Amino acid sequence: MAEALTERAAAAKATTTETMIVAAARQLEGERVCFVGIGSPNLACNLAKRTVSLDLELVYEAGVFGAVPARLPLSIGDPTLVTGAASVSSMFELFAYYLQAGLIDVAFLSGSQIDKWGNLNTTVIGDYANPKVRLPGSGGACEIAINARKVFILMPQTKRSFVEKIDFVTSPGHLAGKRPAEWAGAGPTIVVTGLGMYEFSDDGVMYLSSLHAGVTVEQVRGNTGWDIEVASELRETHPPTAAELSLIRETLDPDGTYSR
Numbered sequence: 001m002a003e004a005l006t007e008r009a010a011a012a013k014a015t016t017t018e019t020m021i022v023a024a025a026r027q028l029e030g031e032r033v034c035f036v037g038i039g040s041p042n043l044a045c046n047l048a049k050r051t052v053s054l055d056l057e058l059v060y061e062a063g064v065f066g067a068v069p070a071r072l073p074l075s076i077g078d079p080t081l082v083t084g085a086a087s088v089s090s091m092f093e094l095f096a097y098y099l100q101a102g103l104i105d106v107a108f109l110s111g112s113q114i115d116k117w118g119n120l121n122t123t124v125i126g127d128y129a130n131p132k133v134r135l136p137g138s139g140g141a142c143e144i145a146i147n148a149r150k151v152f153i154l155m156p157q158t159k160r161s162f163v164e165k166i167d168f169v170t171s172p173g174h175l176a177g178k179r180p181a182e183w184a185g186a187g188p189t190i191v192v193t194g195l196g197m198y199e200f201s202d203d204g205v206m207y208l209s210s211l212h213a214g215v216t217v218e219q220v221r222g223n224t225g226w227d228i229e230v231a232s233e234l235r236e237t238h239p240p241t242a243a244e245l246s247l248i249r250e251t252l253d254p255d256g257t258y259s260r
Helices: 002-013 016-026 040-049 091-099 141-147 217-222 242-252
Strands: 033-036 057-060 106-109 124-126 131-134 151-154 188-192 196-200 206-211 229-236
Touching: 016 040, 016 151, 016 188, 016 242, 033 040, 040 057, 040 106, 040 151, 040 242, 091 141, 106 141, 206 217
Parallel strands: 033 057, 033 106, 106 151, 151 188, 206 229
Antiparallel strands: 124 131, 188 196, 196 206
């Protein structure tokens, strides 16, 4: 009884971002090689290495394979990324010999906009020639989206981010249900937000598969720019445990840089 009360108390105190990180980390169970960047995805991967996927190898865009960062990295070029690394190579070698060779099991991506096909926009908001906001662009995200065996997407959910039509396709998901057969990867398989988790149907359309504790379908619909499909057997995401939150807060991100 006391343990159950502790877990419920921990769940009640979890931030939205912590819930996203924990839910994403659990999805990495059984995965082996993960391409990841900085921020929340990095926390999810390092949490998974300590919980559900102890043999998970992390790959960073800067050219690092099998890193065990000594501290929370501040950027993709942070020297701490090479701590304990199995290999450090050029960015070209990483993309050519690991990613394009089909050796990446799962990769994390995010974006400013996503549509129901899992296409991501990190290029512009508004018209490309005269945008309201110019975003960082693709970097390696487009190649990752095409070549990783599968893609997990981790991002906040609002009507501004979950839109019916994105302003620019930076990282292709399932396009409009016609993902080219010659692309090596399967595309997006999981989307994790602060409201729930989403999967994709056989025709490449995103649907709500799991609600986070305390969230309603009406909230999801109110933060989605299209008529989102809902699984016939909708699950509830198991809340973060006290142990998972402790790892995030005391070991991985004690200052709350990416998790609060």
